[in-house]
Amino acid sequence: MSVIRLDDVGKAYPTAAGPVRVLKHVRLAIEPGEFCAITGPSGCGKTTLLNLAALLDVPTEGAITCGGRPVTGLDHDELAALRGGMIGMIFQKFCLLPHRTTLENIVFGARYTGMPRADAESRARELAERLGLSGVAAQPARLLSGGEMQRTAIARALINEPKMLVADEPTGNLDAASAAVVMDLLRACSREGLSVLLVTHNQHLLHYASTHYECREGALHRCA
Amino acid sequence: MRLTDPWLGQDLRDSLTGRPGRTALTVFAVGIGILSLAILMAILGGLREQTARIIDRFGADVLMIHDVGDDRNADLDGAFVRQLEGLMPGAVVCGVRSQPGHDARGFGRLRIISAGPGLGRIRGWIPREGRLLDAADRREGQYHCVINESLAGRAGVQPGQMIPLASSLLQVVGIIGDDEAASMTGSADGAENMVWVADTVVLSGDRSSPRPDRFHAVLVRHPPGWTPPAAASRIRSAFPDTRITITTPDSLVARTRTLRNTVRIVYGSVAMLCLLLGGTTLMSLMTANVQERVPEIGLRMAIGARVRDIRNLFLLEGAVLTLAAGLAGILGALLIVAIAGNRLDVPLRIDAATLIIPLTAAALLGLVFAWFPARTAAAITPADSLRVDG
Ligand SMILES: Nc1ncnc2c1ncn2[C@@H]1O[C@H](COP(=O)(O)OP(=O)(O)OP(=O)(O)O)[C@@H](O)[C@H]1O
Numbered sequence: 001m002s003v004i005r006l007d008d009v010g011k012a013y014p015t016a017a018g019p020v021r022v023l024k025h026v027r028l029a030i031e032p033g034e035f036c037a038i039t040g041p042s043g044c045g046k047t048t049l050l051n052l053a054a055l056l057d058v059p060t061e062g063a064i065t066c067g068g069r070p071v072t073g074l075d076h077d078e079l080a081a082l083r084g085g086m087i088g089m090i091f092q093k094f095c096l097l098p099h100r101t102t103l104e105n106i107v108f109g110a111r112y113t114g115m116p117r118a119d120a121e122s123r124a125r126e127l128a129e130r131l132g133l134s135g136v137a138a139q140p141a142r143l144l145s146g147g148e149m150q151r152t153a154i155a156r157a158l159i160n161e162p163k164m165l166v167a168d169e170p171t172g173n174l175d176a177a178s179a180a181v182v183m184d185l186l187r188a189c190s191r192e193g194l195s196v197l198l199v200t201h202n203q204h205l206l207h208y209a210s211t212h213y214e215c216r217e218g219a220l221h222r223c224a
Numbered sequence: 225m226r227l228t229d230p231w232l233g234q235d236l237r238d239s240l241t242g243r244p245g246r247t248a249l250t251v252f253a254v255g256i257g258i259l260s261l262a263i264l265m266a267i268l269g270g271l272r273e274q275t276a277r278i279i280d281r282f283g284a285d286v287l288m289i290h291d292v293g294d295d296r297n298a299d300l301d302g303a304f305v306r307q308l309e310g311l312m313p314g315a316v317v318c319g320v321r322s323q324p325g326h327d328a329r330g331f332g333r334l335r336i337i338s339a340g341p342g343l344g345r346i347r348g349w350i351p352r353e354g355r356l357l358d359a360a361d362r363r364e365g366q367y368h369c370v371i372n373e374s375l376a377g378r379a380g381v382q383p384g385q386m387i388p389l390a391s392s393l394l395q396v397v398g399i400i401g402d403d404e405a406a407s408m409t410g411s412a413d414g415a416e417n418m419v420w421v422a423d424t425v426v427l428s429g430d431r432s433s434p435r436p437d438r439f440h441a442v443l444v445r446h447p448p449g450w451t452p453p454a455a456a457s458r459i460r461s462a463f464p465d466t467r468i469t470i471t472t473p474d475s476l477v478a479r480t481r482t483l484r485n486t487v488r489i490v491y492g493s494v495a496m497l498c499l500l501l502g503g504t505t506l507m508s509l510m511t512a513n514v515q516e517r518v519p520e521i522g523l524r525m526a527i528g529a530r531v532r533d534i535r536n537l538f539l540l541e542g543a544v545l546t547l548a549a550g551l552a553g554i555l556g557a558l559l560i561v562a563i564a565g566n567r568l569d570v571p572l573r574i575d576a577a578t579l580i581i582p583l584t585a586a587a588l589l590g591l592v593f594a595w596f597p598a599r600t601a602a603a604i605t606p607a608d609s610l611r612v613d614g
């Protein structure tokens with residue numbers, strides 16, 4: 001069963017000049033363990049698509065199902081619960097809490113899932129170990145390098161054991177070496193059965209992906 | 225939202241210490257409002273207490289009759305006193321003359337009260353030492369007096385010893401407490417000491433002293449079964465042509481009630497204004513916080529925060545800020561009362577209401593004024609907030 005499935009999805013943003021249709025007739029299904037990369041020119045609607053897939057936004061047309069469950073008609077709180085348990089998000093700008101330590105930032109991923117704090121802490125320690133962050137676990141996040149910040153964000157996304165990781169240009173602020181480390185991590189996750197949905201401008205990273213779509217003028221095209 | 229939530233403490237610490245200047249400014253602004261409210265409560269409490277003391281001293285079933293007009297003229301006479309006695313059988317009626325004494329010997333400012341033995345009964349005095357003046361003292365015009373404790377201490381006299389006053393020597397027969405004497409000296413001219421002599425005594429060398437049969441005021445303790453207002457209206461209807469004013473405990477209370485209401489309105493509106501200003505400061509600084517934390521709010525939503533989680537986060541922040549401000553304001557008020565309390569003319573009193581009402585106001589203020597920023601925060605959509613530069 002697909003982790004997430006977009007059926008004929010469209011998205012229009014209301015603007016002063018009337019609704020602007022950013023996505024149209026998008027069909028996309030992400031299977032467990034799939035590593036899906038999306039590329040496309042700036043402004044074509046990649047982030048919009050990702051937000052829909054991550055249940056952060058609702059489509060204006062079509063239907064989305066998450067783990068076989070239709071999400072159309074779910075209210076804010078139900079969507080929040082669903083994305084808290086199913087989806088881990090990774091951002092280009094990391095989105096860490098700068099004054100908290102690396103470990104606290106990882107733990108923060110479980111803030112709203114009802115996981116007991118002690119469990120979250122021991123899981124965070126394991127993840128820090130696995131992602132090579134043990135040495136900086138007690139450092140405030142604002143003092144980390146870019147690569148460390150993104151690995152912290154990945155650990156934070158993984159703490160709830162989600163079914164899918166959604167990453168919007170996760171290497172956009174990283175150098176080639178750090179980017180490779182991050183991509184290796186994402187690939188390792190997908191090999192363990194996690195789905196990964198990645199948006200990138202970097203053509204060199206496409207070989208990590210198992211499927212590749214290109215977004216053009218609001219439509220999605222599968223690439224070989 | 226459970227307050228025992230182990231995550232909440234860290235969230236709060238982060239938001240309050242993240243911008244210490246802003247937190248301090250908010251606490252200051254709200255604290256000023258709470259401080260003014262606490263001071264208002266202290267003043268009202270003090271006035272209430274003062275009223276109770278005034279009535280206590282005056283006597284709950286006592287009336288005081290003055291003639292209208294110049295207070296220095298003793299226009300009420302013995303005939304009037306006897307008529308009153310006839311009017312209300314069982315009442316204690318006592319004509320009183322009151323004049324400043326000349327303090328030649330450094331005893332402190334004196335007030336000489338000339339009145340019969342009825343005064344002690346009306347006031348309910350109990351002598352600390354010796355006895356009160358009695359009918360024999362009055363009948364025989366004895367040069368006897370009753371004085372208050374402090375005066376006895378300063379002059380170093382005991383009952384049975386003599387005390388010089390004006391050009392007369394008086395024999396002290398009894399001593400009463402300062403507190404009791406204060407009901408006759410009043411605070412108007414700052415007299416601290418009282419010398420009570422029988423109204424039949426004429427002090428030699430005191431030419432300003434009025435004739436023995438004339439009084440400045442008549443005190444009446446009405447018989448059981450009456451009330452002061454009933455007794456007052458009875459007296460007024462019996463002497464429709466006599467120009468008198470009658471003071472009852474009720475009229476005293478009415479006078480302080482006017483003062484209390486004035487304080488409540490004038491000072492109360494200042495306190496309200498301070499509270500409102502504090503509240504708007506809280507609101508604007510919290511709104512700024514919300515705007516700065518949009519990406520963080522987006523992140524929280526992305527990891528599963530519900531709308532009410534976001535709203536409660538900011539509501540709680542507002543409540544904690546205002547409670548801290550409330551405590552600071554109350555501490556400030558306590559400090560002001562402790563330092564300046566007895567240098568002010570206004571009586572101040574700190575009691576439970578002085579503490580609870582401002583604290584409640586603080587909590588309410590926090591909830592009301594944090595509500596709008598909290599609602600703004602909760603209305604943020606996750607997709608849009610994550611686009612904002614963090
Ligand atoms: N809330 C919104 N209201 C109106 N228009 C919006 C809104 N969000 C995005 N858009 C518009 O939708 C279009 C697609 O935006 P989106 O961010 O999805 O592009 P993108 O492919 O991610 O671009 P980039 O590669 O630069 O990140 C843009 O033209 C953008 O201006």
Ligand SMILES: [Mg+2]
Pocket residue numbers: 046047048168
């Ligand atoms: Mg984008």
